[in-house]
Amino acid sequence: MSGFSGTEPAPVTPQGRRGVVVRLARRAGWGVFDQALSSFGNLLLAVLVARAVDVHAFGAFTVAFSVYTIAVQVSRTLVSQPLAIRYAGVPVDEYRAASGLSTGTALAIGLAAAVPLAALGLLLGGTVGHALATVGLLLPGLLVHDAWRVAFTAHGRPDQAALIDGTWLLVQVGGVAGLLAVGIDSPVPYLLAWGLAATAAAALGVARGRVRPQVVRTWTWLSSHWDITRFLLFDAVLVQGAFQGALLLVGALGTLSAAGALRGAAVVLGPVSLLAMSAMSFSVPELARRRHMPARTRLAVASGIGALMGTASLAWGAVALLLPDQAGVFLLGDTWSGVEPVLLPTVIGQAANLFALGPVSMILAMAATRTVFRINSTLAVLLVVLGVGGVLTGGAVGAAYGFLIAYWLVMPLWFRSMWKLVRAGAADPVRPG
Structure with missing residues (x-):
């Protein structure tokens, strides 16, 4: 069953209005829960890495995570916000097609940023360079994951966004816990656990949305x-x-x-x-x-x-x-x-x-x-x-x-x-x- 569903008609009866209020409240609650999952996952990662590595290594992690933060901001601006503004409330098939274009654009942005970031990281070398290269290689999955969570929320299905964010958090916690158990003190493995978990959540988003990211139509989305x-x-x-x-x-x-x-x-x-x-x-x-x-x-x-x-x-x-x-x-x-x-x-x-x-x-x-x-x-x-x-x-x-x-x-x-x-x-x- 798809993570997208049809839009509700505007009810005219008092019972119908109460039903709309209940559904809106439910969606708002799921939205807060999803945002909490996302924010808690990033906070938990930062806290655990800070406890596992030295000050220099945590500085390298901070630099790499800042690059991710900037990339997400750009992706949301070019990908997610126009989807929420222009396609909220359209029929399911039309929204699914738009989601394929938007998530494909997010993937293209991630791929475009991955190559120079990985090259820069390898050129710099050391802990900072390796962390930067790692985030560069993980950006496609990270950005597609973020694009799917926004796509579900914008269509009124924040429960599906919470599902993929919950999956991301569980996989991430499992990977990070394993690294802590064996005493890893480099930020790169922790970044890998975080980014690969996001990639798994992005794949779940594709499955729930039932549409593949349309990378080849990136220019169509951006120019439109x-x-x-x-x-x-x-x-x-x-x-x-x-x-x-x-x-x-x-x-x-x-x-x-x-x-x-x-x-x-x-x-x-x-x-x-x-x-x-x-x-x-x-x-x-x-x-x-x-x-x-x-x-x-x-x-x-x-x-x-x-x-x-x-x-x-x-x-x-x-x-x-x-x-x-x-x-x-x-x-x-x-x-x-x-x-x-x-x-x-x-x-x-x-x-x-x-x-x-x-x-x-x-x-x-x-x-x-x-x-x-x-x-x-x-x-x-x-x-x-x-x-x-x-x-x-x-x-x-x-x-x-x-x-x-x-x-x-x-x-x-x-x-x-x-x-x-x-x-x-x-x-x-x-x-x-």
Whole structure:
């Protein structure tokens, strides 16, 4: 039986509406569970490798894993997001065909990156080079696995995404446990266990989706969706680069401990970030498949999503702020002393960012990626300017308040832009012919 299923008709009876709510809640729950599996797998790998190898080897692992993170970001931008925006809610056969094109493109991206990465790794040699070459060779399976989990989620089957992620986690844990048992102290075997487990999960995705990745039609997919993906790609590079660049400048102009404190605060608020990723992966395709909702309903739904996420952020932030010092030291060690002063502005800033998640999801579901890029360009400038200005005037705490101001200044722009798009009756995200 296929992992894809037909889309449900819009019910009109109260019983039918209750059924839709139940199904939406079930899908949302599976989506959170799947994201938790994925994040936990990567976290578990990092913790176990850190305990098994020395500092130099773990640094090599970190470099290799960072390359994977960048590759996944690029792949999701070019492969998964257009699938979620333009094909959510289409008939099963059409979605299956689109999934074959998208996963084939992910495989092509992995193959294209594998050769130069493997060559660079062999050229560098040593622990770092070998780890880099290993990740390069594993990228095709890793990217196809990620593309399948997003494909199932976007079609309203996050339970199937959880199935392949659960398989990936179980196989990975088995392989890593075996390596630990024999005392392996090199990062390469652990990377192999992780990447080969992802490849096995990707194969399960192919079996459940009942369509093979269509590598030969990669250019068709890329060219058909370049009208929206070019803004998504620039947006991903710009915003992530701005935030990471701001942290680097905080470390350079302030102190390394200031940068570490800001990073530590992000770790404490990690569960809310996990919830936000789950909400985005769930809400964008769900909104896209309901593209004929009345304007008033669109505004109400987006505002409700933002209010829910902002409230969850503040609730978890309150828990973090009330955390006893002993618990903070247990979690972060000596870093906690620097994290505690920046926690309040970080919580308030994250709340603004998550309040905006509702309109961001709606704007993406309407395929208005140019709007997303324009607002995030403003955010990128503000993060750098206010973050650096903050650290020069008030150290880590000043930088945290700079980030807070940046997020709150941009938040109204999301709601204003969504309002204009919805009121103008923005065109449906018509799929290319």
